[in-house]
Amino acid sequence: MAVFDDLVGQDQAIAVLSRAAVAAGEVVAGGRGAGMTHAWLFTGPPGSGREHAARAFAAALLCPDGGCGHCDQCHQALIGSHPDLETVRPEGLSYSVKQTRELILRAAGAPTQGRWRVILFEDADRATESAANALLKAIEEPPPRTVWLLCAPAPDDLMITIRSRCRLVNLVTPAPEAVAHVLATRDSVPWEVATFAARAAQGHISRARALALDEEVRRRRESVLGIPRSLTGVGECVTAAERLVKTAEEEAAAATAVLNESETSELRKLYGEGSTGKGLNRGLVRGGAGALKELEDRQKSRATRIKRDSLDAALLELVSFYRDVLAMQFGAGVELANDDVRFDLDQLAKASTPEETLRRIDAVMLCRERLGLNVNPQMAVEAMMLALRG
Known part of the structure; x- marks a missing residue:
């Protein structure tokens, strides 16, 4: 299974990323690699799989075969243990300039296995203004084999100077039918439960999986949906x-x-x-x-x-x-x-x-x-x- 096969309802994005992965291989081989760039911005509504798409692309860049999905490079990238993949998850309300500068220093290192040094920045919109300015300088003058993958809900969530230097990959909300199919085939969820979860989650893949597999999540949803009828005074x-x-x-x-x-x-x-x-x-x-x-x-x-x-x-x-x-x-x-x-x-x-x-x-x-x-x-x-x- 190729690394992009897990992206649900994202045919256009897969086509763009697949071509870029091929171009990246040409760059590693000493070619020009038209279609590959050093900074990418993954956007899309909640549940569309921004981080998942960025991680799949990182695996494709690090894989000698462009993302075969079964080699050690792909496996390590997909589970987050690859030495040339740095994943950033802002845990608090924001990401500070101090944290950003430390990240930039780590990003400046050469890849240990000769292909790419990939920085996957989830929730990049949480960076403070000063952190965003520091990030801009790193994106403007990146090391030769460093690739930045930024994730945000919408392009406008980042400074215009940052997004203008990134190639945009816009993800869409997958259809409920596609989400239900994934739940039924990959998570062995009964079709009736899968269709309910996909419809209730409105295309939000992780939310649909939680509704299908976790009874406590379903209970909390029922409690919230019962609020309107309870507001009698x-x-x-x-x-x-x-x-x-x-x-x-x-x-x-x-x-x-x-x-x-x-x-x-x-x-x-x-x-x-x-x-x-x-x-x-x-x-x-x-x-x-x-x-x-x-x-x-x-x-x-x-x-x-x-x-x-x-x-x-x-x-x-x-x-x-x-x-x-x-x-x-x-x-x-x-x-x-x-x-x-x-x-x-x-x-x-x-x-x-x-x-x-x-x-x-x-x-x-x-x-x-x-x-x-x-x-x-x-x-x-x-x-x-x-x-x-x-």
Whole structure:
């Protein structure tokens, strides 16, 4: 299986990347390699597989056969262990200039196996302005065999000076049928469950896989879709907001607890805590307290991002619910993403007007915007719930 075979519904992008991989092989052989460039920008809506496409392209660049999918080079690239592939995942709310400069120094090294040095920067839109400026200089003057693969939701999420120096690969939302086929054939999901998950996820591949395989994810979705019918009074609005925020906090805590403990323990050992012997003590050596504080700040930022992402996923579920209500109100012949709760959709469609539904969608989108501006989550979600009650 070639490395690009796993990209669902991305025929145009596959064609571009396949030609570039061939050109990259020509460059390695001493040729001109028209069609290959040193900087690429992968864009597309959530769930379209930006990072997956970038990783597949990295494997194709590192593979002597252009991405055969079965050699050691491909395998190492796809699982992230290849020595010439540097993967960057901003864990906090942003990626700092200090981190970017350290990354640029690592990117300047020559490839260890003679082909390419590949830097895969996931969520490049999280780079701060100063970090983006530092990144721009590295992209403008890259080493001969270094390739930058940047991922972002849209080209406008990056500085124009950066995106103008990158070749754009725009991914699309795959059709639900294609996603269902992948779940059924590669994950052995029963076809009925696969079609439900693909429809509910609206083409978001990882979300569809989670819905198909994780009962807890399905339970959380049912809880979110039950919010509209529960907003019968002000007290119920406040309770629903509190429950939604608390769920996001619990999810963030569960996702970070083990990792935080491991990181803290390793750092304490690095700075000598618990060491014994002449001239040593059991406390942190000089500089350890500052490093520990910096680690704690990063961990808090990571937890905040996970909490915000969890809330945002729930808000998008609400948007899809009201979008289905609007479709029913207008009699649009489109497939409903939440057909499994058709009774609730029909009840609300009959009890409200399209104008009211649009105002509710606007309220959810406003809440997303406020959360992005660091408004207190409880206050932002409470205001949204009151607006949804109308």
